[in-house]
Amino acid sequence: MKKNRMKFLIIEFLLLLMAVFFVWKIFDQNVAEPRIAVILPESGDKRWDALIKGMKQAAAENNVHMIICNTEEIDGPEAEREFIREQKDNDIDGFIIYPAPGHETENMLKKECGNKPYLLIADGLAVKEGKTASPTIQPDYREIGRWLGERLRTKKQKVGIIADWKMSEAVQAEICGLNEALEGSESKISWCIYRRKEQDIVERIKKETKADALVVLDAGILEEFGEQAENGTYEGAELYGVGYSLKTIALLDNGNIQGLAVPDGYEIGYKSVEEITKRIEHRSYKMQGYITEYQVLGKENFSMDEDLERFLYSYE
Amino acid sequence: MNKKKRRVAVLLSATIGSAVLVLSGCSGKSDQTEKTLRVGVITYTQDDPFINGLTDELKEQLKAMENKERRIIVSTKSGNDDQQEQNEKVEEMIDAGCDVLCINLVDRTAPSRIIRMARNEDIPVIFFNREPVREDLVQWEKLYYVGCDAEQSGIMQGEIAAEYINSHSEVDKNKDGKIQYVLLEGEAGHQDAISRTEYSVKTLMKNDVILEKLSYQLADWNRGQAENRMNRLISQYGKKIELVMSNNDEMALGAVEAYRKAGYAREDWPVIFGIDGLEEALEAVKAGEMQGSILNDRVDQAKEMAKMAVELFEGEDFEQESLKEGRYYFSEYQKVDGSNIDEYLNAEETISHSGM
Numbered sequence: 001m002k003k004n005r006m007k008f009l010i011i012e013f014l015l016l017l018m019a020v021f022f023v024w025k026i027f028d029q030n031v032a033e034p035r036i037a038v039i040l041p042e043s044g045d046k047r048w049d050a051l052i053k054g055m056k057q058a059a060a061e062n063n064v065h066m067i068i069c070n071t072e073e074i075d076g077p078e079a080e081r082e083f084i085r086e087q088k089d090n091d092i093d094g095f096i097i098y099p100a101p102g103h104e105t106e107n108m109l110k111k112e113c114g115n116k117p118y119l120l121i122a123d124g125l126a127v128k129e130g131k132t133a134s135p136t137i138q139p140d141y142r143e144i145g146r147w148l149g150e151r152l153r154t155k156k157q158k159v160g161i162i163a164d165w166k167m168s169e170a171v172q173a174e175i176c177g178l179n180e181a182l183e184g185s186e187s188k189i190s191w192c193i194y195r196r197k198e199q200d201i202v203e204r205i206k207k208e209t210k211a212d213a214l215v216v217l218d219a220g221i222l223e224e225f226g227e228q229a230e231n232g233t234y235e236g237a238e239l240y241g242v243g244y245s246l247k248t249i250a251l252l253d254n255g256n257i258q259g260l261a262v263p264d265g266y267e268i269g270y271k272s273v274e275e276i277t278k279r280i281e282h283r284s285y286k287m288q289g290y291i292t293e294y295q296v297l298g299k300e301n302f303s304m305d306e307d308l309e310r311f312l313y314s315y316e
Numbered sequence: 317m318n319k320k321k322r323r324v325a326v327l328l329s330a331t332i333g334s335a336v337l338v339l340s341g342c343s344g345k346s347d348q349t350e351k352t353l354r355v356g357v358i359t360y361t362q363d364d365p366f367i368n369g370l371t372d373e374l375k376e377q378l379k380a381m382e383n384k385e386r387r388i389i390v391s392t393k394s395g396n397d398d399q400q401e402q403n404e405k406v407e408e409m410i411d412a413g414c415d416v417l418c419i420n421l422v423d424r425t426a427p428s429r430i431i432r433m434a435r436n437e438d439i440p441v442i443f444f445n446r447e448p449v450r451e452d453l454v455q456w457e458k459l460y461y462v463g464c465d466a467e468q469s470g471i472m473q474g475e476i477a478a479e480y481i482n483s484h485s486e487v488d489k490n491k492d493g494k495i496q497y498v499l500l501e502g503e504a505g506h507q508d509a510i511s512r513t514e515y516s517v518k519t520l521m522k523n524d525v526i527l528e529k530l531s532y533q534l535a536d537w538n539r540g541q542a543e544n545r546m547n548r549l550i551s552q553y554g555k556k557i558e559l560v561m562s563n564n565d566e567m568a569l570g571a572v573e574a575y576r577k578a579g580y581a582r583e584d585w586p587v588i589f590g591i592d593g594l595e596e597a598l599e600a601v602k603a604g605e606m607q608g609s610i611l612n613d614r615v616d617q618a619k620e621m622a623k624m625a626v627e628l629f630e631g632e633d634f635e636q637e638s639l640k641e642g643r644y645y646f647s648e649y650q651k652v653d654g655s656n657i658d659e660y661l662n663a664e665e666t667i668s669h670s671g672m
Contacts, residue, residue, distance in 0.1 A: 043391065
């Protein structure tokens with residue numbers, strides 16, 4: 001009688017364990033995927049191809065549902081605010097954001113994102129020299145600027161700069177690096193144009209003095225000028241700049257662009273999703289910024305080695 | 317007891333009253349809030365100048381329709397010549413929130429998944445430039461098509477080419493009474509390419525032009541590919557080619573480029589005709605490098621798409637009756653040749669004036 005009771009209790013205990021296991025398993029499978037909204041200006045533009053590819057890869061590996069917001073040009077914090085508000089209604093757990101230009105962006109992000117974590121990519125928001133306000137995943141733009149400057153200091157030339165938004169930290173860091181590298185050389189920066197919305201940049205350049213070299217820090221304009229370049233120059237000026245597409249690399253290979261820095265968009269995308277996922281899953285986790293890689297390519301020594309092939313794979 | 321009841325009644329009416337006030341205040345506020353129309357545009361590629369021009373025009377037209385109460389966000393993506401990728405982009409757009417979709421299909425015979433996804437979320441779809449087959453378009457009442465009748469463009473191209481050949485005997489360089497021609501085709505099996513090819517050649521023959529076919533070449537609507545094909549044909553046939561008919565201007569410009577590079581004297585060039593009315597092609601007509609093109613009125617199509625998108629979003633006064641079968645809008649092609657090129661060279665101004 002006692003034996004039967006023991007048997008009964010053991011079986012009951014085993015059944016209870018099994019029930020607990022299955023209940024845990026059911027709930028474990030039903031945990032909703034974290035939802036991350038990605039806010040990039042002109043999100044369909046091909047300059048984001050490698051970045052989005054990296055994000056998708058990391059999202060698949062981390063069971064994250066990624067929402068790429070439908071955007072157009074984001075010219076200030078007001079426009080960005082609308083996209084954040086829209087996605088907050090879309091049950092979002094966190095944001096990955098390319099910060100809009102403007103001094104108010106940081107405050108706006110803090111206010112609008114509230115308790116939802118957000119991570120900045122590709123461009124930071126500087127509060128003080130060398131100190132960023134929020135964790136940012138981006139390449140070292142100052143180093144990129146320095147590399148471009150090193151190429152330009154080899155001979156005496158007048159340099160013209162065409163840049164994206166003036167208030168972009170990336171642009172300011174690139175120009176700072178460029179200035180540092182040109183210091184003490186015979187090359188001088190003659191002028192710098194910051195792109196404005198709906199501005200005809202070709203007409204705008206005509207108002208400036210003739211440059212021997214153009215440093216184009218706006219990837220879209222670099223592609224446009226590279227396509228129009230003939231015999232290695234655009235309107236008599238050699239082209240240098242920062243690009244994000246296979247097309248700019250092909251233009252370099254073709255001799256239309258003389259020097260090119262290509263940030264690793266795939267790495268920026270991959271790391272950003274990985275980092276914010278950690279934060280969403282562990283509330284105590286403190287997100288970190290990262291300096292990502294970039295490739296520098298010069299026309300004279302351009303060759304397709306294995307490293308470059310691997311790097312370019314993410315751009316395809 | 318009565319006092320107690322009265323007190324409860326007063327409390328209740330005060331609560332209900334203030335709730336009504338608060339709620340009406342809220343609804344009043346939301347009436348004033350601006351609405352946002354989110355239009356998602358997905359093209360078949362980023363490398364087609366006609367489609368890029370049409371998309372830019374659509375953005376401009378939509379932006380012009382913004383007002384204090386209605387904000388319009390236009391987001392564009394590309395299918396990169398891959399229907400599977402285009403389907404995924406549509407899914408992403410719907411997932412992120414979208415009110416109207418404008419789709420330029422990669423494969424006009426494969427819109428089913430897009431239609432299914434849009435229907436599930438009740439998002440109207442305006443297909444443009446690449447017409448889905450009728451059976452697909454009639455699947456749901458919120459599917460529309462904006463474009464042109466490819467057959468008409470083929471007939472018009474044949475007409476301007478015939479007119480030119482019949483009035484310029486020097487086109488028949490070898491004086492054999494026949495016109496040796498090559499044809500640059502868009503895509504294998506593409507309905508527009510088939511119609512344009514078929515009707516341009518038929519119309520030429522109908523207008524007493526005796527033709528001798530040298531070669532038909534597929535160049536995927538692309539300038540670079542057309543230039544390569546023409547280079548090969550030039551080395552094969554030399555000065556024998558008397559006429560180049562192209563399914564679009566991009567490929568016609570590829571042929572122009574091939575002749576420029578081949579270094580032939582202008583009198584040894586064949587006559588070249590395209591379709592679309594791209595600005596570069598019109599400049600080539602003006603310069604005498606091409607003899608004509610058929611203007612595909614992108615401004616008119618963009619205007620119609622913008623109007624449809626806004627009306628569909630507002631859900632009122634949608635003028636479905638003005639559309640053929642309640643879902644098709646075909647804009648008219650226009651012939652452009654040496655006789656009227658100045659009128660069309662600055663196409664945008666010309667079209668917007670004539671549209672007024």
